[in-house]
Amino acid sequence: MTKRLNLDIEKKRAGVLVPVFAVRHAEDLGVGDTEGLRQFVQWAAGVGFSVVQILPINETSQDNSPYNAISSMALEPLTMDCRPGKIPGLSRETHGEIVARHPVGELRSGSVDYPRVRKLKHELMRAGFAQREHLSRTKKETFVKFQKAHEDWLTHYSWFRAVMEREGNELWDQWPEPIRSVKNLETWIAGIDEAERDAFLEETYYWQYVQWIVWSQWGALRDEAAGLGVAIMGDMPFGVSYYSSDVFAEPELFDLTWSGGAPPETMFKDDLFTQKWGQNWGIPLYRWDQHAATNFKWWRRRLRGVRSHAHICRIDHVLGFYRIYSFPWRPQFNGDFLNLSHEEAAACCNGKLPGFHPNSDDNPEHAAANCAAGERYLRVLLEAAEDCVLVGEDLGQVPDYVRPNLRSMGIAGFKIPMWESGYDGRVARGEDYPRESVATYATHDHPPLRQIWDDAASGDHGATQNTVRLLDFVHRLDLDRRPFTGEVHHALLEGLCTSNSWLVVFMITDLFGSKERFNVPGAVSGANWSTRIPLATADFAADAVITQITSALEPWLRSTGRTSET
Secondary structure: OOOOOOOOOOOOOOEEOHHHOOOOOOOOOOOHHHHHHHHHHHHHHHHHHOOEEOOOOOOOOOOOOOEEEEEOOOOOOHHHHOOOOOOOOOHHHHHHHHOOOOOHHHHHHHOHHHHHHHHHHHHHHHHHHHOHOOOOOOHHHHHHHHHHHHHHHHHHHHHHHHHHHHHOOOEEEEEHHHHHHHHHHHHOOOOOOOHHHHHHHHHHHHHHHHHHHHHHHHHHHHHHHOOOOOOEEEEEEEEOOOOOHHHHOOOHHHHEEEEEEEOOOOOOOOOOHHHHOOOEEEEEOOOOHHHHHOOHHHHHHHHHHHHHOOOOEEEEEEHHHHHEEEEEEHHHHHHHHHHHHHHHHHHHHHOOOOEEEOOOOOHHHHHHHHHHHHHHHHHHHHHHHHOOEEEEEEOOOOOOHHHHHHOOOOOOOEEHHOEEEEOOOOOHHHHHHOOOOOEOOOOOOOOOOOHHHHHOOOOOOOHHHHHHHHHOOOOOOOHHHOOHHHHHHHHHHHHHHOOOOOOEEEHHHHHOOOOOOOOOOOOOOOOOOOOOOOOOOOHHOOOOHHHHHHHHHHHHHOOOOOOOOO
């Protein structure tokens, strides 16, 4: 029987954030996978952590961003453990022959080389699929059960995926007209000759086979983590990609005339567009009336997907449920608008300009309407979540009503100390944080602590201010102007543990005191979403710096009541 975790908010917890692609183990194929995360969870439990936070694991597009998935339900095949015996139908001999044809040593060193890793892993998966008729009766029955249980999304996803392979991209609005929508595709499938239809359906079965394996592996990992007393915190982005199977299959649920994003933000100093106009994520808006007409079936299904691999669900950009900043142009046209005035931009968009939808919070009536709408939608998610705990990433320009409303529903929000101010304008004290909160120094989008200190040392005024605020937060202003020494590092780690928050989370780079970045918002770079931890998890114990940090953690977690319970 699967162990049920007690995630009551009265029991304080500590966790560590690590992207799945970043973890290493001796037999991986150049990207983190379920086996790598399994070993990481074991290590985390041994250290005393009771939560491992990951980024979204839905299947990504060619930009490899976890926040630009091509399906809200399909899991990323690259996270599959492809070791011998892990892909049904694939013999050890065939596995060895395929792997020998690839530069595995190169792939295992450095960052993720997505094209080459994807090619290798899908060769292995397709070899297993080709031998599926030789699977045991039990395996075959399990596959059929998976297909039936997930028919409400799996069929159209596999059609979408098969056409992607046929056309060489996911840009469904550029596909030939006969296959540009589910309705047209159905007619096309019925009209092609038998040989072509059989080949197409064979391809759809391949993608269903892949999802069966990867869902099975993640379900087993979820259960094993619970047995160790560790909760997996998954991540559900507010939006879905314009070029997703969801939009392709159910376009009536989405408003494709606007692109969701975030308002202008000066902290992203390397991105002039974000500073001026905001972040244009390109996600379509939701037609909430259409979702309501189906009793929010799509959302309930989406929560079911998160529950399959996680015990806690972080809702990225929970503010979007209340209102979302939107653009009247798609992201590919951002460059055209960068140097335009607001008047010039409006002239190009029939008088429309970026702003909040459905309403801004410019008057009490609009604010009340936004609050009521957000609560309505989030209560649907709470119902669908069942025993999966919801937390909301409520960072950015946060309306006054959001955090009280989230707390009234028992949804913990986020606290990043250098951004939290008390009534006197000084940094807010961790002991004053509400219990319904998650405290962390950084998310995947932010520079790690060590980088902030280095930027301050080079004269960056903003970074200098942030170092002072962080040291004030941990009551160690005596360390001001110090380099990022072990004393500074340990003071920051220990200080976060003393907050009143239900959960404190250390990004793995902050925990180890390194400067690697997982993502630089607004930057188009192969470095995004590809950085890996330098060491395999099994080698952590032999590293002097990591050992020193983990040895110090145990008394900090124990003294602040955050020790794990197996």
